[in-house]
Amino acid sequence: MTDQSGISRREILYGTVAAGVGLAGCTGSQSGSTETTTGPATTDRKTTASTSSSMPASKLDIAISSTDSFDPIKIKGDGSTKVTQQIYDTLTYLPQGSIEPELQLASDYTVSNGGTRYTFQLKEGVSFHDGSTLTAQDFVYSWERLAASENAQESKIILLGSFQVDHQKDAEGNYEPGSLAVEAVDDYTLQVDLVRPFTDALYNFSYGALAPVPEGIVGDIEGYEGELSYQEFAQQNPIGSGPYQFESFTPGTGVSLSKFSEYHGTGGNVETIDMQILEDPNARFTYALNNNSDVFQVPTSKFTQRKATLTTTKEFGQRVGTYGPLSNGETVNYGTFPTNYTSWFIFNCNRVERPVRRAVNHVANQEVLLSQAFKGLGQPAYHYTPPSVFPGGADAYTAHAKTGANAQTEWGQDGFPYGYRQSQIDAARQVMEDAGYGSDSPYDLTFTIYTDRKPGAYQRIAQILQSKLKPAHIDLTIDKRPFSAIIDGAINNKLDFFTLGNGLAYPSPADSLKFAYPNANNFSRWGKTDGKGEATPATKRAKEAWETVANNFGPSEEAQQKRNEAYLVLEEANWHDAPVMLNYHPVSQQFWYDRVDMTVKTSSFHERQYDQLSISQ
Numbered sequence: 001m002t003d004q005s006g007i008s009r010r011e012i013l014y015g016t017v018a019a020g021v022g023l024a025g026c027t028g029s030q031s032g033s034t035e036t037t038t039g040p041a042t043t044d045r046k047t048t049a050s051t052s053s054s055m056p057a058s059k060l061d062i063a064i065s066s067t068d069s070f071d072p073i074k075i076k077g078d079g080s081t082k083v084t085q086q087i088y089d090t091l092t093y094l095p096q097g098s099i100e101p102e103l104q105l106a107s108d109y110t111v112s113n114g115g116t117r118y119t120f121q122l123k124e125g126v127s128f129h130d131g132s133t134l135t136a137q138d139f140v141y142s143w144e145r146l147a148a149s150e151n152a153q154e155s156k157i158i159l160l161g162s163f164q165v166d167h168q169k170d171a172e173g174n175y176e177p178g179s180l181a182v183e184a185v186d187d188y189t190l191q192v193d194l195v196r197p198f199t200d201a202l203y204n205f206s207y208g209a210l211a212p213v214p215e216g217i218v219g220d221i222e223g224y225e226g227e228l229s230y231q232e233f234a235q236q237n238p239i240g241s242g243p244y245q246f247e248s249f250t251p252g253t254g255v256s257l258s259k260f261s262e263y264h265g266t267g268g269n270v271e272t273i274d275m276q277i278l279e280d281p282n283a284r285f286t287y288a289l290n291n292n293s294d295v296f297q298v299p300t301s302k303f304t305q306r307k308a309t310l311t312t313t314k315e316f317g318q319r320v321g322t323y324g325p326l327s328n329g330e331t332v333n334y335g336t337f338p339t340n341y342t343s344w345f346i347f348n349c350n351r352v353e354r355p356v357r358r359a360v361n362h363v364a365n366q367e368v369l370l371s372q373a374f375k376g377l378g379q380p381a382y383h384y385t386p387p388s389v390f391p392g393g394a395d396a397y398t399a400h401a402k403t404g405a406n407a408q409t410e411w412g413q414d415g416f417p418y419g420y421r422q423s424q425i426d427a428a429r430q431v432m433e434d435a436g437y438g439s440d441s442p443y444d445l446t447f448t449i450y451t452d453r454k455p456g457a458y459q460r461i462a463q464i465l466q467s468k469l470k471p472a473h474i475d476l477t478i479d480k481r482p483f484s485a486i487i488d489g490a491i492n493n494k495l496d497f498f499t500l501g502n503g504l505a506y507p508s509p510a511d512s513l514k515f516a517y518p519n520a521n522n523f524s525r526w527g528k529t530d531g532k533g534e535a536t537p538a539t540k541r542a543k544e545a546w547e548t549v550a551n552n553f554g555p556s557e558e559a560q561q562k563r564n565e566a567y568l569v570l571e572e573a574n575w576h577d578a579p580v581m582l583n584y585h586p587v588s589q590q591f592w593y594d595r596v597d598m599t600v601k602t603s604s605f606h607e608r609q610y611d612q613l614s615i616s617q
Contacts, residue, residue: 058271058615060596063284063293066277067255070238070246071230072211073145073152079277081208083255086273086610087129088211088240089264091120091139091190092202096602096612099316099389099507101202104265105134105212105241106190115197115554116166118205122188126264129245132214136184141215141224148177149220151230154209162510162553163204164195177222199553199560203506214239243268243611253277268611288591289328294615295592298323300454303589305375308334317379317387317394318600323591335600336587338388342381342512343501343583345447349526349534351496355435356443356474357578360497361418362428363468370584372464373457377589381582382416383571384502384516385509388603391564400568408565409541412572428472437473445469448479448486448498455480458499461583490523501583507605509567510549516570517546526579538573545569 067079072088074080092101103109106120126134146152147159147167158165159175168179181193194201204210218233219226228237238246243265244257255275259268276292278284281299288296310321317338324331347357366380379387382401390397392406399405404415411417418424437443447465449458459478466476481489489495500523504511518527518539527539548566552559574580590600598613 058269060270060273060610060613060615061276061292061294062273063276063278063287063296064255065281065284066252066279067249068251069234070249071151071234072142072209072213072240073149073154074234079275083246083257083275084208084211084238084240085242086244086257086268087238087242087246088208088213089242090206090208090211092206094203094206094507094602094605096599097315099603099605101206104206111555113193115199116194118192118194118201119185120190120192122190123264124188126241127262128214128241129239129260130214131262134212134241135187135215136190137187138212138215139190140180140182140184141221142212143182143210144178144180145213145218145221146209147175147180148222151220151234157204157207157209162196163198163201166193166195197553199555199563200506200508200510203508207506211240211242244273247272251277266611269614270610273610289326291328291593294596295590295598295613297589298591300375300377303375303377310334310336314600314602315393316602317587318602320600330593333592333594333596335590336377337590337601337603338386339503339586339588339604340386340388340507341501341503341586341604342384342386343499343586344381344384345497345581345583346490346500346524347497347579347581348490348493348495349524349577349579350493352445353435354534354536354577355431355437356445357581358418359428359431359472359474360445360465360469361578361581362424362431363472364418364465364581365421365423366582366584367421368423369461369464373460374454374584374586378584378586380421381584382420383582384512384574384580385567385571386504386512386585389504389507389509389512391509391567400571406568407572408568409572409576411538411576412568417575418578423468425468425471428469428474432473439473442473442475444475444477446477446479446496448481448489448495450486450499451480451482493525497581503604507603510553510563513546513549513567513570516574517542524579526577536577538577542570542573545573 062082064079064082065077067077067083069080070084070087072084089105091104091106093104095102105123105126107123108121110119111117112119122134122136128134143158143165146157147155155175157163159167166181168176170176183191185191216224217227217239218224218230220230233239235249241264243260243263245260247256247258249255254277257273259271276287278287281297282302284293284296285299285302287293307325308321308323310319312320314320318335320335322331323334326332366382370376370378370380383390383397387394387397396406400407400412401416402420404413407413432443447462449462462476462478466478469476486495486498486500490498490500502512502515515522527535527543545566549563552562588604592598595616596613597616
């Protein structure tokens with residue numbers, strides 16, 4: 001996994017960790033597969049509720065993983081994220097049922113200066129949870145904290161990459177405090193200057209780290225002493241403008257939120273949200289089996305495919321049905337939704353020649369790998385770009401892969417060239433024999449897989465490939481390493497063929513296809529990028545296509561059409577030269593009891609949902 005803007009190794013590691021957060025509900029212990037109602041947290045709250053007049057009439061109960069900070073500028077795990085998504089609002093947001101951002105704390109905006117200046121008119125009368133009124137100066141303060149505070153862990157969001165707020169750097173290349181190009185023109189006008197035009201900027205303005213907090217609430221940047229200590233703000237009294245306000249946090253035990261009566265929007269349907277902290281996903285499942293969680297997830301190790309019935313498919317690939325019976329006798333509602341993640345296996349093109357890369361792709365049947373390794377929880381991958389953000393949507397994704405619909409090059413006119421949902425061992429053998437290999441002179445290839453991320457699944461994939469490649473004159477050796485060692489090997493040009501993937505930071509093909517053209521930072525080393533490698537017609541077309549994308553990041557329909565065509569060129573050029581073997585697009589799952597009235601999430605980008613559901617007790 002690489003960043004074409006030169007992101008550091010730490011950011012590479014963080015980007016991959018962040019991608020995994022969306023999959024948290026699909027992971028778990030690999031040991032054991034039997035549902036049980038024994039273990040921690042065994043009180044049957046819902047049964048008790050039916051006979052207790054003191055139980056709130058409208059309360060949501062869930063279980064979350066560990067949490068220790070509710071500061072929006074800190075890197076947050078899944079537990080903290082579930083809390084902060086209820087507390088904070090942002091300039092824009094992604095509504096359920098759409099991947100187009102809409103205004104949240106802003107009431108209007110304009111774009112000027114060639115696409116680099118965004119001027120937002122803020123909603124008037126928006127209250128923070130402490131009773132103060134939101135103004136543009138709160139954004140200036142909050143974003144300066146993101147850029148300059150020693151507590152900030154996500155400053156790269158606005159200081160690096162394509163969405164970069166203009167700023168100054170010191171002699172060592174670090175951010176110069178106070179130089180961020182964010183200005184409060186007046187109380188309700190916020191002006192933001194970007195380094196360069198970026199058509200997907202409205203997605204980035206919805207990022208949680210950009211949520212405003214009251215000006216001066218903490219004193220961790222120049223010019224502010226702070227009304228609260230940092231620890232008090234981050235753990236005991238986080239203040240936002242979202243639909244729920246913070247009530248209490250007991251480390252290792254739980255978090256409690258209540259409905260904010262002065263919320264500027266529609267507001268939540270439930271009055272309180274209680275979140276029980278349970279680090280082990282199996283313990284969280286047990287908590288749900290004992291009827292203590294209204295909405296929950298089933299660890300992969302305990303998921304039984306035959307219990308799932310999915311009857312409805314929605315616009316963005318979500319599927320809805322039922323799951324059960326559980327060991328408590330109940331059948332619950334079940335939904336899956338896209339994670340906007342693509343798992344792939346990367347070839348080092350300096351070490352592995354093109355015929356071998358193509359042969360490996362020929363023998364792979366992505367549908368079989370998905371079923372055998374991941375219990376069918378996802379979609380076979382035929383593109384870098386996930387179906388939910390593919391140009392034209394999920395149907396266009398399938399049509400392009402299956403038949404070559406809307407192909408832009410001769411390499412894509414027949415669709416995915418290595419067999420759509422099939423293994424082509426004969427074709428692989430022929431490719432290798434044409435390259436001079438045979439049963440007496442096979443090619444030796446080392447495949448490096450994770451030891452610390454779904455090791456059983458990747459071991460199964462490696463074994464399937466190993467058996468299918470043998471008759472195609474490729475001897476596959478399976479090498480196992482932890483994720484950190486794979487990253488080191490990829491950086492240092494020491495691996496042949498290895499596991500990685502990419503989770504999108506925002507819903508656009510550009511965020512996936514920045515890995516699909518030749519450049520010096522790409523782990524595949526595809527094309528003549530470092531004095532080695534092979535420059536081919538496909539590498540040339542891919543570089544030209546990315547230049548088209550980069551030169552057309554404007555908001556016009558003409559620019560969008562040019563980008564869409566270039567995205568397909570990038571996909572087809574990668575099909576032709578095979579610098580990767582595409583694996584699958586995972587899905588996340590949601591399970592909920594009938595007492596909950598809710599819809600499955602649109603995608604992993606659509607995080608907040610608790611203000612839109614209701615509970616009947």
